[in-house]
Amino acid sequence: MKPKKKAVSKAVTKPSSNGDKQRFTLHGTMMSGPTYTVGLMLSLCRHPFSYIHVNLREGQHKQPDYLVKNRYGQVPALRDGQMFLVQSAAILEHLAESLKKFDGKTPMERIRVREWLFWQWDKLSLPVLRLRARNRGFRQFGDEVRTMYDTEAKAALAVLEHELAKSDWIVGKKPTIADIGIFAVVRYTPEALIDLTPYPNVGTWKKRIEALPGFGTPEQILPMESRLL
Ligand SMILES: N[C@@H](CCC(=O)N[C@@H](CS)C(=O)NCC(=O)O)C(=O)O
Numbered sequence: 001m002k003p004k005k006k007a008v009s010k011a012v013t014k015p016s017s018n019g020d021k022q023r024f025t026l027h028g029t030m031m032s033g034p035t036y037t038v039g040l041m042l043s044l045c046r047h048p049f050s051y052i053h054v055n056l057r058e059g060q061h062k063q064p065d066y067l068v069k070n071r072y073g074q075v076p077a078l079r080d081g082q083m084f085l086v087q088s089a090a091i092l093e094h095l096a097e098s099l100k101k102f103d104g105k106t107p108m109e110r111i112r113v114r115e116w117l118f119w120q121w122d123k124l125s126l127p128v129l130r131l132r133a134r135n136r137g138f139r140q141f142g143d144e145v146r147t148m149y150d151t152e153a154k155a156a157l158a159v160l161e162h163e164l165a166k167s168d169w170i171v172g173k174k175p176t177i178a179d180i181g182i183f184a185v186v187r188y189t190p191e192a193l194i195d196l197t198p199y200p201n202v203g204t205w206k207k208r209i210e211a212l213p214g215f216g217t218p219e220q221i222l223p224m225e226s227r228l229l
Pocket residue numbers: 031032033034035056061073074075076086087088089
């Protein structure tokens with residue numbers, strides 16, 4: 001079906017001064033945390049983007065025309081001009097470098113930012129997103145595995161809590177893609193049936209991100225249907 005042309009959501013209505021509004025097209029689904037990560041970054045950068053809904057239920061992500069965009073057969077994929085980028089953490093890094101926003105200020109900060117993004121996928125994302133998928137009925141596994149993921153997710157949240165007790169942001173004095181990537185997992189903890197009360201600094205940091213200009217929820221940033229600019 002031909003994608004409909006739709007109005008841009010509020011979160012992305014103010015383009016950056018050097019913004020070419022046809023530069024980026026995000027392929028993904030609204031329910032996908034990694035798709036939201038990329039949408040949130042573009043929204044916080046105030047950079048408009050076209051959006052193509054990929055229907056995972058119908059297996060569109062495994063079709064040859066999608067696999068040329070994302071060889072792993074997953075969402076998201078981001079078109080930047082002629083180039084397709086995949087893996088949300090790598091996309092965040094590319095956007096931070098090319099838009100010159102939300103990166104570390106010094107070489108050491110930039111290394112730390114990337115360190116946290118690797119940590120996020122190593123320790124936090126998998127248990128939280130698997131528990132969320134189970135709770136929503138997208139994945140089935142028994143209580144033993146559920147307890148294992150729950151323990152792993154809470155251990156990762158304790159590491160984050162310890163770090164955020166020392167400063168407002170994960171790296172340096174300003175929000176970076178480390179905050180954006182990690183936020184886009186932590187926001188799903190209620191759907192993973194994980195209570196954030198024992199992690200008060202994580203809770204305060206989460207509110208700090210939600211107060212940033214350009215912030216939006218997945219529902220505000222990612223439409224249900226395709227949207228071409
Ligand atoms: N590490 C990848 C994870 C992407 C991912 O897990 N995407 C899910 C949706 S949230 C997906 O496409 N699942 C379908 C599949 O793996 O076949 C990223 O950050 O982009």
